[in-house]
Amino acid sequence: VFVHLGFAPVIEVFDLNRKFDEDNSTCKINLGLGAYRTDDGKPWVLPVVREAEKRVVADENINHEYLPICGLHPFRQAAARLALGDNSPAISENRVLSIQCMGGTGTLRLAAEFLKQKLKFDTVYVSSLTWDNHVGIFQATGYSQIHEYSYWDPITKGLDFQGLTDDLKNATEKSVVIFHTCAHNTTANDPTEEQWKEIFRICKRKQLMPLMDCTYQGLVSGDVDTDAFPLRHLDSEGFEFLIAQSFSKNFGLYNERLGNLCLITKDRTVLDEVRSQFEFIIRKLWSNPCHHGARTVSTILNDPKLCTEWKEEVKVMADRIKSMRKLLYNKLIELNTPGSWDFISSQTGMFIFTGMTKPQVECLCTKYHIYLTKTGRINMCAVTSKNVDYIAKAIHDAVVN
Numbered sequence: 001v002f003v004h005l006g007f008a009p010v011i012e013v014f015d016l017n018r019k020f021d022e023d024n025s026t027c028k029i030n031l032g033l034g035a036y037r038t039d040d041g042k043p044w045v046l047p048v049v050r051e052a053e054k055r056v057v058a059d060e061n062i063n064h065e066y067l068p069i070c071g072l073h074p075f076r077q078a079a080a081r082l083a084l085g086d087n088s089p090a091i092s093e094n095r096v097l098s099i100q101c102m103g104g105t106g107t108l109r110l111a112a113e114f115l116k117q118k119l120k121f122d123t124v125y126v127s128s129l130t131w132d133n134h135v136g137i138f139q140a141t142g143y144s145q146i147h148e149y150s151y152w153d154p155i156t157k158g159l160d161f162q163g164l165t166d167d168l169k170n171a172t173e174k175s176v177v178i179f180h181t182c183a184h185n186t187t188a189n190d191p192t193e194e195q196w197k198e199i200f201r202i203c204k205r206k207q208l209m210p211l212m213d214c215t216y217q218g219l220v221s222g223d224v225d226t227d228a229f230p231l232r233h234l235d236s237e238g239f240e241f242l243i244a245q246s247f248s249k250n251f252g253l254y255n256e257r258l259g260n261l262c263l264i265t266k267d268r269t270v271l272d273e274v275r276s277q278f279e280f281i282i283r284k285l286w287s288n289p290c291h292h293g294a295r296t297v298s299t300i301l302n303d304p305k306l307c308t309e310w311k312e313e314v315k316v317m318a319d320r321i322k323s324m325r326k327l328l329y330n331k332l333i334e335l336n337t338p339g340s341w342d343f344i345s346s347q348t349g350m351f352i353f354t355g356m357t358k359p360q361v362e363c364l365c366t367k368y369h370i371y372l373t374k375t376g377r378i379n380m381c382a383v384t385s386k387n388v389d390y391i392a393k394a395i396h397d398a399v400v401n
């Protein structure tokens with residue numbers, strides 16, 4: 001029965017991890033996976049997460065009973081507040097449905113399922129380029145129309161705002177549009193506040209449904225409120241929209257699979273009905289979510305002292321990424337590497353999108369044991385003060401030869 005299946009397409013970042021693990025070279029570096037590293041190149045369990053976990057484990061009132069289908073109530077409330085802010089009109093008017101999910105991925109899948117099954121959406125627009133799973137998730141959910149809107153300008157290595165707005169103006173009305181709230185993965189380019197306002201004006205005119213992927217909140221500016229500008233703007237303008245939050249990156253809780261979906265409606269009287277529709281879908285997906293990560297994040301966000309500590313630790317991550325950008329840029333300038341590298345500092349978030357060609361990427365991998373996605377995206381978190389010289393020299397060689 002199973003013999004004719006053959007292999008499914010390779011999942012690139014996990015394949016890179018495997019190749020990296022199997023590589024015996026002492027100078028190998030993994031710039032592929034989107035995970036934070038310390039300046040020693042090690043994973044970082046945030047001290048505030050350690051502290052919260054200690055409290056969770058010590059609490060004898062906590063047990064292993066099933067959570068409600070929509071998840072842990074104090075977590076859901078705190079997650080919505082984190083996205084929409086303390087002065088959110090939607091929260092104060094009780095117009096937000098907040099649902100704990102399985103990572104950012106599960107959150108996006110739930111949004112896709114709900115919009116298709118219950119509201120009959122069948123068309124989605126994703127940025128060109130984007131995190132490849134955006135397409136994968138909507139394909140797997142059965143959307144028949146998956147289109148790209150312009151985003152990346154290879155000439156300027158920046159945002160193609162004209163192309164973006166033109167494409168949205170020509171989009172099919174009443175479609176879903178996925179936006180990256182901040183730290184656009186893969187191009188590392190975000191719209192300015194004025195550009196966001198224009199984008200959302202078009203969405204309103206065309207009755208497009210914004211689905212805001214919020215995976216890197218805090219990791220651009222170091223401030224979770226600043227990075228949430230597009231969400232807060234949509235809220236203040238009275239939009240109906242969805243937010244898919246991930247807690248993998250900004251809490252370093254990658255393997256806890258914690259996400260949260262916020263649905264903001266104009267009409268609070270529909271919330272109970274909408275929640276029941278979500279529960280009906282979730283029951284068949286994961287039935288009810290995991291506890292540990294949600295309890296940990298809830299402990300942090302609902303304790304003012306821990307919450308302040310967490311925000312400081314997010315800033316530590318964002319600042320380290322920024323300083324590595326500067327360092328890598330300076331090294332390439334010192335080496336006189338051909339091309340303009342200004343984009344390294346103007347791009348934002350965890351990644352830089354180098355625009356390197358496939359042969360250049362291959363050269364980094366085969367000659368220097370430096371692993372990165374074939375699009376030439378570099379995870380800046382994996383660049384350290386110890387390996388930056390080696391990386392810069394390798395890039396220089398790949399570009400020159």
Ligand code: PLP
Nearest residue numbers: 034103104105131185215246248
């Ligand atoms: N959305 C974007 C843009 C991402 O980059 C990622 C992860 O890399 C996700 C969603 C998924 O996050 P999670 O690991 O929480 O499933």
